[in-house]
Amino acid sequence: MVIQPGIWPWALAVLIADHLVLTFAGLWPRCSWVGSNWTSLPPASAARGEIAITIDDGPDPDITPAVLDILDHYHAKATFFCIADKAQRYPDLCRDIVKRGHAVENHSMHHQYHLPFLLLNGWMAELNAAQDALTKVTGIRPRFFRPPVGLRNPLLDPVLNRLGLKLASWTRRGFDTIEGNSQAVLAKLLKDLKAGDILLLHDSNVAVTESGQPVILEVLPPLLKAISAARLRTVTLSESLEGSD
Template sequence: MPNRWKPSPALRATFAIHAGAAVGCLLAPAIWPWALGALVINHAVITVAGLLPRSTLLGPNLTRLPPASVALREVAITIDDGPDPDVTPQVLDILDAAGARATFFCIGWRARENPALCRDIVARGHQVENHGDSHSKAFAFFGPRRMRADIAAGQATLAGITGQPPRYFRATAGLRNPFLDPVLHRLGIRLAAWTRRPYDTRCGDPDTVLARLTRDLAPGDILLLHDGHAARTADGQPVILAVLPRLLAVLREKELNPVTLNQAIS
């Protein structure tokens, strides 16, 4: 059984502000404008934290690999929004050719449509993790019950297909709300974000995407790419297919070792 959930300092402060505002208004009703102002500021801070994918204000969030992994000059390539039957097999071939390992954050409904491809990801030495069941753009507005149901459905699907229960979850676009941390705690999985994001679902220029990934690249970085919903290059190619071989070449030049999150954390 997991340990009891402990809210982050920011969430503890939120609870205290709400309790203080309620008690203060009961004891001195005239202070209600100040109490309301404190609540508005608090909610603004919490909302902004949920809009920042790398924020840890709402709870633990993996944005870099641990020191032991840094010492081994490891980086993690993470690939979201698949499996895509047209793109993912080509991504796997590129990784195989370089002897590189990656972590695929897969969408539950896509995995159910492509179970053999999910199993192939694992069979070829990579890792499948939970990117939610629906990949809803409204995920950050879900209440705790709907959020838990969506993540649990993705967890059950991916564990059933691959035989390996996911250890990590990544929210749609990294956006979330204060309900996520206790939900993940109860499900026994961790939130994972990234160090470098190239916006490759919007930008189809390989040079720009590569530059965003490799500028000041260092051991311990977690890199984000997309096999599903990938933007297209000028000639119609998914941008990940144009960028990934070049990215792997840069990693070799810098003597950086691409590993899965499990390899890095364990």
């Protein structure tokens, strides 16, 4: 059926609005309009008093080892969203993350900021290359993907489904890539802290304090103390799935 000429402006307006909504959804990291998106842990995990610390952009030979030592000291678990080409450069460090009981997940192959503009084949090439690289390094195939800065488009979801990946964003982040005040970062992460939260920090591309210390190294100890005081337990994203099916 041919649309009447008088309806064309309205149809065009609806089409444009639809594309604008999809574009906005892709530029909003915590949005689930363009596909499933973890912004908190599964209900069963939250009921167990679990919380997840996720750490992006590594591995970094100057920061990640110190992060791992802090996590060991507090008997805490974390999920590291690693950039695959960095993992290939520092395979022993990536393997050490897993050896210490943490998880390595997919943060893309190259961490390029044009990813939200990729078409289907582009997403598939980027994610699949990262999956293969991280699996070869750690021996464990990632189950979760987090795009750089959390940005994506509607074409990502079918690729995730094909690769068996879950999209994970966060409940709360400290903006530690731009905020050098560790107390300000800590306050953002602790605001309304509760079971089921997914917290975001970075062990690379991170801001430094006035003393030249990477922010994450000053934030982690008091953050982990606060989590313990709240009687919450840190788990990896994969561990949170236990008993959720």
